[in-house]
Amino acid sequence: MRKQSVKVKYLLWGFFLFLTILAFFTRVLLPLETTFLDIINRLLLGYKQVTNNTAEFNTTNNGGRVIAKRSDEFQSVFTIDRGVPIGTKVLSGDVFVGVVIGGGSSSSKVQSIASPSSHTQGVFENSGIPSDFEGRGAGLLSTKIPRGITVAEGDTIVHDEGRKLIIGTVAEIIDILSDPFLTIIVQSPINITTLKNIEILTL
Structure with a gap:
């Protein structure tokens, strides 16, 4: 009976730990990942725009x-x-x-x-x-x-x-x-x- 209660206790602690990790992942890591990807996307778009502007300046406008x-x-x-x-x-x-x-x-x-x-x-x-x-x-x-x-x-x-x-x-x-x-x-x-x-x- 005692061994069974110990197992239940570990299961509850494991389940609680799982919920904690899941909450941390969904509330902290996912928003950070989204923010990070958004920053990368903006940087890439900015680089593309600068590259296009430079190419247009140097060729189309004889610059x-x-x-x-x-x-x-x-x-x-x-x-x-x-x-x-x-x-x-x-x-x-x-x-x-x-x-x-x-x-x-x-x-x-x-x-x-x-x-x-x-x-x-x-x-x-x-x-x-x-x-x-x-x-x-x-x-x-x-x-x-x-x-x-x-x-x-x-x-x-x-x-x-x-x-x-x-x-x-x-x-x-x-x-x-x-x-x-x-x-x-x-x-x-x-x-x-x-x-x-x-x-x-x-x-």
Whole structure:
């Protein structure tokens, strides 16, 4: 009789332990598992969205990213993660940033239009007067125009080649009485040191 009561006691304790484990599993482990799976699912969806956006940016919109830079008083160049032909124009929105001067199948070296010794054909948007703009470094370009042509600080300079692109705005007008020409200093709106994304011009 005593042995039988002991067995019943163990059975009751075992049944109680089973219920405790079952309750712990259903109330704690299952919600944790659901939460964990939900987090994993969100992370995977986020990764997929970022991947799709990057792919769309880099292919559909002819976009690219700046992966290296060098800017000093001698040269303003940067490298992009797209292999494109030499001479291809590189933009940031509607701003003319630079021209591809070298590279390979997966990257290209771009020279800023403000790089010293760089020359860019532009037009004073208000007057329609064309001129050759030479890079001076630090985001600046300059040109000379005859006296008598109306120009003012803030005037926009554009490059028109099937699509009107902004070169910059007139930042300073240097007027020397002994010089029959006005020296025009133009400031590009793009800062190469902070440039991250670009667009390849396709006509």
